[in-house]
Structure formats: structure tokens, C-alpha cells
Amino acid sequence: MRTRVLVMLAGLGLLTAAVPVWAHHAFAAEFDQKKPLKLKGTVVRWEVTNPHSWIHMEVKGDDGQTVTWMIEGGSPNNLYRLGFTKDSLPPGAEIVVEGYQAKDGSNRAVGKNVTFTDGRRLFLGLQMPGADGERK
Amino acid sequence: MTRLALITALAATLAGLVLAQAPAKSWTPPRTPDGKPDLEGVWTNNTVTPLERPKDLAGKEFYTGAELAAGMKKEHERLDQNVEEGRPTQPGTADDVHYDFSEYGLDRAQTKLAWNRRTSIIVGTGGTIPPLTPEAAKRRAERRAKAKGHQFDGPESMSLSARCIARANVGPPLLPAAYNSNLQIVQGAGYVVIEAEMIHDARVIPTDGRPHIAKNIKQWMGDSVGHWEGNTLVIDTTNFTDLNPFEDAQNLHVVERLTRVDPDTILYQFTVEDPGMWTKPWSGELPISKIDGQLYEYACHEANYGLVNTLRGARVAEEEAAKKKEGK
Numbered sequence: 508m509r510t511r512v513l514v515m516l517a518g519l520g521l522l523t524a525a526v527p528v529w530a531h532h533a534f535a536a537e538f539d540q541k542k543p544l545k546l547k548g549t550v551v552r553w554e555v556t557n558p559h560s561w562i563h564m565e566v567k568g569d570d571g572q573t574v575t576w577m578i579e580g581g582s583p584n585n586l587y588r589l590g591f592t593k594d595s596l597p598p599g600a601e602i603v604v605e606g607y608q609a610k611d612g613s614n615r616a617v618g619k620n621v622t623f624t625d626g627r628r629l630f631l632g633l634q635m636p637g638a639d640g641e642r643k
Numbered sequence: 644m645t646r647l648a649l650i651t652a653l654a655a656t657l658a659g660l661v662l663a664q665a666p667a668k669s670w671t672p673p674r675t676p677d678g679k680p681d682l683e684g685v686w687t688n689n690t691v692t693p694l695e696r697p698k699d700l701a702g703k704e705f706y707t708g709a710e711l712a713a714g715m716k717k718e719h720e721r722l723d724q725n726v727e728e729g730r731p732t733q734p735g736t737a738d739d740v741h742y743d744f745s746e747y748g749l750d751r752a753q754t755k756l757a758w759n760r761r762t763s764i765i766v767g768t769g770g771t772i773p774p775l776t777p778e779a780a781k782r783r784a785e786r787r788a789k790a791k792g793h794q795f796d797g798p799e800s801m802s803l804s805a806r807c808i809a810r811a812n813v814g815p816p817l818l819p820a821a822y823n824s825n826l827q828i829v830q831g832a833g834y835v836v837i838e839a840e841m842i843h844d845a846r847v848i849p850t851d852g853r854p855h856i857a858k859n860i861k862q863w864m865g866d867s868v869g870h871w872e873g874n875t876l877v878i879d880t881t882n883f884t885d886l887n888p889f890e891d892a893q894n895l896h897v898v899e900r901l902t903r904v905d906p907d908t909i910l911y912q913f914t915v916e917d918p919g920m921w922t923k924p925w926s927g928e929l930p931i932s933k934i935d936g937q938l939y940e941y942a943c944h945e946a947n948y949g950l951v952n953t954l955r956g957a958r959v960a961e962e963e964a965a966k967k968k969e970g971k
Contacts, residue, residue: 536795536953556946558807558842579949584840584939585823610956 538617542608546576546616553596555583562596562618564604578604578618580631590629596621606631672874672903675830679850680874682828682835682903685938688817688911688931689756689824696763696770704768705760757908757930764818764927772925779920783891795957798950803886804842805950807943809863813844814889815880815897816913816927826931827938835869835876840938848878855881865895875902892917907933 548566562578580586596602603622609615618631673681696703706714763770775783793800803809812820817837825840833851838844850869860866866882878899885893892915900912909931916924 537949537956554946557941558943558945558947559949561946561948577948579952582941584941587939609952611952611959613955615952 537610538607539610540607543605544608544616545603545605546578547603548576548601550596550598550600550602551575552598555586555593557582560586562602562604562621564602574614576604576614576616578606578616578631580618580621586631589631595629604631670905677832679830679871680876680903681830682876682901682909683830684828685934685936686826686828686909686931687755687757687824687934688819688826688929690758690764690819690929691756692759692761692764692929694764694818694927695772696765700762700770702768703762704766704770706762708760711758711760755932755934757932759930761929764929766926766928773921773923776919776922779891786891795954798954801950801953805953807842807947809844810839810842811889812841813839813846813864815846815864815867815878815899816889816915817899817911817931819929825934825938835878838938840941842943843941850876855879858882861885865897872900875900889915892920894919901931 546564546566548564551563551565553563554561559582560580562580564576564578565573566576567573581589601624604616604618605620605622606616606618609617620628620630622628675681675683765771790800795801798806804811810820812818812824817826817839820839820841823841827838827840829836829838833849835848835850837846837848844864846864846867848867848869850871852870853868855868856866861882861884863884863886865880867878867880869876869878871877878897878901880897880899881895883889883892883895889895895915895917898914900910902910902912904910910928911931912926912928914924914926915921
């Protein structure tokens with residue numbers, strides 16, 4: 508629940524339309540917008556680190572082989588405000604992650620959201636295409 | 644109350660609000676134990692007001708109340724479409740990701756906004772950064788030409804924020820970040836500290852009358868000294884490194900004025916100058932609003948894998964480009 512949201516939906520459409528959405532670093536340089544993915548697996552460990560957090564999860568492929576994926580999520584301050592706690596992703600937890608694969612084709616992805624077995628879904632709040640870093 | 648009604652009511656309340664140059668005379672800010680105006684607390688300068696005035700608003704310094712209300716309503720409708728109705732989006736498109744981003748609690752449209760009717764943070768009829776001097780224009784063009792196509796050559800060619808070194812929102816001047824414009828102000832006898840949550844910076848500002856540090860010492864955020872003028876904290880900052888993230892300036896001088904005008908608002912005003920950079924000084928102002936809660940640690944250097952991944956991605960892209968060229 509986003510109970511901390513103080514003023515919802517307040518913005519000048521005329522202005523926000525032109526406001527670029529920034530992130531810590533460029534989405535397009537790290538992840539491939541054309542490679543959306545959905546992974547079902549179990550948490551191995553969760554690095555709640557800055558500037559971004561990383562979920563390590565094991566995913567069983569169609570061939571029965573288990574592979575480890577690293578999923579990038581928002582920074583700890585953002586995750587807490589989005590409803591995560593330090594106990595949200597214990598080792599062994601079954602989760603489904605939606606995101607975008609790394610540009611180098613490795614088993615890394617940026618996470619959009621994580622869904623738990625009870626249906627709860629939390630946004631991983633991170634980057635998005637078009638995020639080109641700081642003002643030059 | 645429906646959200647639309649809330650927005651409308653808020654817009655109506657704000658319709659008459661224009662932050663004036665002078666603080667309200669009827670209100671006296673609380674004092675710290677040593678008798679100085681109390682600016683302490685957790686604040687945000689989150690805003691939708693752009694630094695420079697959009698071209699189509701040239702000459703128009705303020706929105707009318709009706710225009711402000713219309714803009715807020717339009718924004719409400721835009722988010723309605725994507726969030727509340729859950730309109731399906733196509734995976735792999737920017738819209739798909741933006742759909743989720745619009746739920747992001749730190750989106751500038753969702754956390755508390757410091758509202759005012761200004762059409763730009765920069766004040767005056769122009770509302771834009773003044774023209775560069777010919778030397779500065781040449782310097783900037785050369786730097787950009789040199790950097791073009793080399794953004795991801797190595798870690799040092801990447802932006803200061805990606806490298807966790809500095810971020811433009813900290814300035815000075817303090818300007819809103821795209822998301823998470825949270826600030827905390829702490830005061831002690833002879834000092835004011837302004838901490839920005841993103842990406843970790845704390846400005847320690849002595850107010851005991853000491854001079855600036857020696858001219859040859861240059862710092863990322865410059866050297867700030869402050870003094871009180873009535874209820875206003877005046878901060879003078881020099882000694883910036885020419886690598887600082889603010890607009891390529893090489894001899895930046897910033898004067899900031901912070902005046903608490905009511906329990907929930909600090910009026911923030913600034914003037915910047917660098918005769919080698921701009922043809923004249925320029926000034927801006929925006930409100931800083933009180934928010935609940937605390938700042939969280941943002942120890943940016945902790946595990947910056949993103950930098951490595953970005954460089955990997957760039958190498959793959961180069962390989963693909965080289966293969967394509969060979970194939971032709």
C-alpha cells in the first residue's frame with residue numbers, strides 16, 4: 508500500500524509531458540527494451556544495496572536445467588517506500604519477476620515487478636527506457 | 644471526497660497562491676535553541692515547474708489559477724488512463740514500463756509537490772538561462788564533440804551520477820531531482836547542514852562569519868559560508884571544481900536565500916553568476932515543502948553493478964556494429 512503518498516496525481520500535464528524521466532543510469536545502455544521476460548523461480552539471496560538492489564533467483568528452464576538470474580531492483584530507500592521490508596524476499600521464496608534482459612545477453616535483467624505466491628505484487632521501481640541520466 | 648474533487652479543491656486553494664519575493668510578515672518562524680530561525684526538518688523541492696520557461700509560454704511568468712487547475716486535471720486524466728483503469732499495455736514498449744513507473748511512489752507526480760504558479764523556476768520575463776559568452780559556447784561545443792560517441796568508453800567517460808560521485812540536484816543551487824527530491828536540514832550552533840537523500844551529499848555550511856577557503860582549493864559542491872539576514876539564511880558558495888555538474892561553469896558563484904515563510908514552506912531563491920560563462924547573472928526561486936518521514940541512507944558506492952553492466956552492454960553493441968560492417 509502506498510499510504511505515504513501525500514498528494515496523488517498532482518501535476519501540470521502541459522509540463523510533465525516534456526519532462527524526461529531520469530534514473531541513476533541509462534536504461535537503454537544496460538537493458539534491452541526488446542527483450543521483455545517473465546521468470547518464475549526461487550530466491551537464492553537478495554542484495555539490498557545501493558545504488559540498486561539485486562535479487563539472485565534460480566529458474567528452471569524448459570530443458571529442466573536450473574539457471575541463476577540476477578534481477579535489478581530499486582534502491583533500498585525506494586523499496587521501503589514501495590512496501591518492501593528486509594523480510595520480503597527470504598531465500599527459498601517463490602516469486603515471479605517481470606522485467607527486461609540485459610543487453611549483453613547474460614542472465615541479468617532489470618525487474619519491473621515481483622509477484623508472490625499469495626498474489627501480492629510489488630513494483631521494483633527502477634529504470635525505464637528513455638532514462639538518460641543527469642542533465643548535461 | 645473523490646480524487647478529482649480533491650484535486651479541484653486543491654487547485655482552487657492554490658489558485659491565488661503566488662510566492663512573493665518577501666516572506667509573509669504576519670508569521671514569525673520558530674527559533675532554534677541558539678536563537679536562529681528554525682529551518683530544521685525533512686523537506687522536498689519536488690516540482691513540475693521546469694528550470695527554464697517553455698518556448699510556448701515566452702513572456703508569461705505565471706499561470707492563472709484556471710490554467711493551473713486545468714493542468715492538474717489533465718495530469719489526473721493521464722494517470723487515470725494508465726493506472727486506475729489498468730489499460731493493457733504492450734510488453735516491450737516504453738508505455739509498458741511507464742505504466743508501472745506511474746505507480747512508483749517517488750514519481751514527481753505522486754509525491755508531494757511544492758506548488759506555485761510560476762511557469763519556470765528562473766524568474767523574470769525571460770525565464771531562461773542567459774546566452775553563453777562566445778568562449779563558453781566554444782568550450783561547450785568542443786567538450787560535447789569530444790564526448791560524442793564515447794559516452795560508454797570506460798567508467799570515467801560516464802556521468803558523475805552514474806559513477807556515484809555527484810548529482811546535479813544537490814548543486815548548489817539546490818534544484819529538484821527527477822525523482823526523490825527529499826532534503827533534510829539540521830542546525831547546530833554556528834552551522835547549517837543541508838542533506839540530499841539522492842545521492843548522499845550533505846552540505847555543511849558554517850554561519851560563524853569565517854571567510855571562504857583558499858582560492859586554489861576546489862570542491863565538487865564548492866565552499867559554502869552562510870549568515871543570517873533577519874529570518875533569511877543567506878549562503879554564498881564559491882571554489883567549485885570546473886568538473887562540477889552544474890552547467891559547465893568554471894568560476895561559478897552562487898548566492899542562495901532560504902526563508903521559512905510558513906510552518907510548511909521555505910521560499911528558496913538563488914542567483915548564479917560566472918562572467919566567463921553567461922552574459923549576465925540569473926536567478927530562480929521555488930518553494931520547498933515540508934514532508935513526513937525520514938531520509939534513508941543512499942550509500943551509492945555500495946554495489947554499483949550497473950556501471951559494469953552498462954559497459955558490457957556497450958561492448959556487445961560495438962561487436963554487433965562491427966560484424967554488421969564486415970558483412971556489408
